[in-house]
Amino acid sequence: MSVLVFADASEGKFKKTAFEVVSYGKKVSEQLGTDIVVLTINASDTSLLYTYGAEKVLSVSNDSLKTFNAKQYASTITEVATAEKATVVILDSSINGLYVAPIVSVNLEAGYASNTVDVPSNTNPFTIKRKAFSNKAFSNTVISSDIKVIGLAKNSYGVHENVVQGITQTFEPAIVDSAVLSEKVERVSGQVTIADADIVVSAGRGLKGPENWEMIEELATVLGAATACSKPVSDLGWRPHSEHVGQTGKPVASNLYIAIGISGAIQHLAGINASKVKVVVNSDPEAPFFRAADYGIVGDAFEVVPKLIEKLKAFKLA
Amino acid sequence: MKILVCISHVPDTTSKINFTENNTQFDTNGVQFVINPYDEFCLTRAMWFKEKQGASVTVVNVGGPETEPTLRKTLAIGADDAIRVNAIPTDGLQVAKEIAEVVKKGGYDIVLAGKESADYNGQMVPGMLATLTDFNFINACVGMEVDGTNVSATREIDGGNEILSSSLPIVVGGQKGIVEEKDLRIPNMRGIMMARKKPLVVVDAKSIEASTSIDSFEKPAPRGSVKLVDADNVDELINLLHNEAKVI
Numbered sequence: 001m002s003v004l005v006f007a008d009a010s011e012g013k014f015k016k017t018a019f020e021v022v023s024y025g026k027k028v029s030e031q032l033g034t035d036i037v038v039l040t041i042n043a044s045d046t047s048l049l050y051t052y053g054a055e056k057v058l059s060v061s062n063d064s065l066k067t068f069n070a071k072q073y074a075s076t077i078t079e080v081a082t083a084e085k086a087t088v089v090i091l092d093s094s095i096n097g098l099y100v101a102p103i104v105s106v107n108l109e110a111g112y113a114s115n116t117v118d119v120p121s122n123t124n125p126f127t128i129k130r131k132a133f134s135n136k137a138f139s140n141t142v143i144s145s146d147i148k149v150i151g152l153a154k155n156s157y158g159v160h161e162n163v164v165q166g167i168t169q170t171f172e173p174a175i176v177d178s179a180v181l182s183e184k185v186e187r188v189s190g191q192v193t194i195a196d197a198d199i200v201v202s203a204g205r206g207l208k209g210p211e212n213w214e215m216i217e218e219l220a221t222v223l224g225a226a227t228a229c230s231k232p233v234s235d236l237g238w239r240p241h242s243e244h245v246g247q248t249g250k251p252v253a254s255n256l257y258i259a260i261g262i263s264g265a266i267q268h269l270a271g272i273n274a275s276k277v278k279v280v281v282n283s284d285p286e287a288p289f290f291r292a293a294d295y296g297i298v299g300d301a302f303e304v305v306p307k308l309i310e311k312l313k314a315f316k317l318a
Numbered sequence: 319m320k321i322l323v324c325i326s327h328v329p330d331t332t333s334k335i336n337f338t339e340n341n342t343q344f345d346t347n348g349v350q351f352v353i354n355p356y357d358e359f360c361l362t363r364a365m366w367f368k369e370k371q372g373a374s375v376t377v378v379n380v381g382g383p384e385t386e387p388t389l390r391k392t393l394a395i396g397a398d399d400a401i402r403v404n405a406i407p408t409d410g411l412q413v414a415k416e417i418a419e420v421v422k423k424g425g426y427d428i429v430l431a432g433k434e435s436a437d438y439n440g441q442m443v444p445g446m447l448a449t450l451t452d453f454n455f456i457n458a459c460v461g462m463e464v465d466g467t468n469v470s471a472t473r474e475i476d477g478g479n480e481i482l483s484s485s486l487p488i489v490v491g492g493q494k495g496i497v498e499e500k501d502l503r504i505p506n507m508r509g510i511m512m513a514r515k516k517p518l519v520v521v522d523a524k525s526i527e528a529s530t531s532i533d534s535f536e537k538p539a540p541r542g543s544v545k546l547v548d549a550d551n552v553d554e555l556i557n558l559l560h561n562e563a564k565v566i
Contacts, residue, residue, distance in 0.1 A: 098433075
């Protein structure tokens with residue numbers, strides 16, 4: 001019996017979420033008293049996972065899996081889960097993780113708990129805490145099937161070092177056919193993505209026009225943050241749709257979310273309130289965001305942001 | 319082309335979330351239910367297929383009689399007929415299995431479903447349904463075109479987009495981008511009148527046993543009030559973020 005963790009490697013490299021799912025999987029395997037097995041596909045350095053408790057890594061190197069394909073990835077995870085007699089399969093909540101997990105669940109006839117935020121509160125019955133209602137509540141879900149699939153919510157458990165003497169073995173999966181083919185990947189390079197960012201700097205209509213975003217981008221650069229915007233801003237075409245965060249836009253679960261000139265409509269808050277620490281800068285002290293934030297400045301963004309950039313630059317140099 | 323659009327009946331985003339029965343049941347008291355926003359994008363895309371390329375559009379929901387006003391609303395927007403699978407939805411796999419039965423009987427070419435529902439946010443039904451029916455599957459779809467049996471679609475990836483090609487039959491998990499917010503339709507009086515006469519068929523559930531169940535709900539711990547920092551003292555904010563919150 002084992003706990004199987006899928007540690008996704010995008011273009012060969014692990015992201016923070018890979019270390020988070022391994023840290024989490026190690027803890028769950030200890031709770032269950034089973035082995036931990038970590039599966040990687042085309043990862044360049046699997047020994048990085050030993051730091052987080054990966055005692056056994058199964059490494060797949062296969063050119064057919066060079067481009068992500070949900071069906072093929074799911075089939076590989078299924079094959080390994082069966083070979084390793086996994087009773088729990090853990091994936092991250094990246095866009096690819098969310099694409100693959102439901103397929104794995106059907107393949108293994110396993111109950112699937114997505115948006116999981118903690119280790120099981122009980123292993124029999126297997127009970128796990130999950131986010132629901134757009135982060136406005138949690139559900140304690142019991143998974144009753146023999147095999148359980150868990151989707152760990154990003155930045156919920158955290159990365160925990162637990163250095164082990166790991167081994168890496170190769171695994172040759174059977175590659176299934178898929179009639180979904182990747183034609184082209186369009187990715188803006190050199191920018192911190194909202195999904196990966198520890199810090200997100202977001203701005204709203206309070207900025208008055210797209211020409212004023214220079215200071216937002218500069219603030220983001222100083223902090224090594226991703227830039228984001230509210231829905232009205234993307235609807236007005238001031239910023240690309242890809243920056244829209246909120247209920248129908250991208251979800252944010254960063255360590256720090258800085259909202260500048262965003263009033264804090266309920267739909268916006270639903271998309272960002274998984275972030276750990278929230279800061280709001282708004283000239284209107286009545287803006288609803290002040291009720292959702294940890295820190296706030298009542299003030300004019302055009303005065304506060306340049307000062308913040310200047311002081312942060314000094315802070316970073318110190 | 320035969321299109322099936324999966325419709326969830328969910329609380330409006332602005333609803334207060336409360337629980338009853340010792341925190342085991344969602345309190346629907348005073349809650350307004352709407353078409354799941356992610357499904358609404360998909361329904362609108364289905365209407366475009368119908369109007370531009372010719373298609374029949376069926377909607378399906380797994381739920382009790384209380385979901386019928388939501389299904390009627392989709393008929394008023396322009397769907398041709400509706401199916402309600404008479405079951406209390408318990409988990410994603412159960413719902414996917416019920417819809418899979420409908421898909422197998424109906425001979426659909428395209429199944430559109432919001433990539434998630436705004437209540438439990440499970441993000442599981444489209445992928446499970448595709449696997450159960452052996453349809454092709456594209457998730458987090460932000461644009462799609464169909465030419466004959468060829469499908470060209472764009473999905474969101476972390477930090478960009480991926481262009482995919484595939485073929486019918488297909489299940490698509492859609493989100494904003496498959497149509498834009500401005501494209502969404504509000505039912506007009508004629509649509510509402512016509513919707514009354516359109517078929518809404520109730521089918522029996524397969525009594526599928528769910529593999530997950532909710533033991534209880536809880537609400538997040540109440541948060542402390544915001545710490546205000548003077549606009550002339552941004553150093554204090556940096557200090558708090560560094561020493562107290564430890565995020566920079």
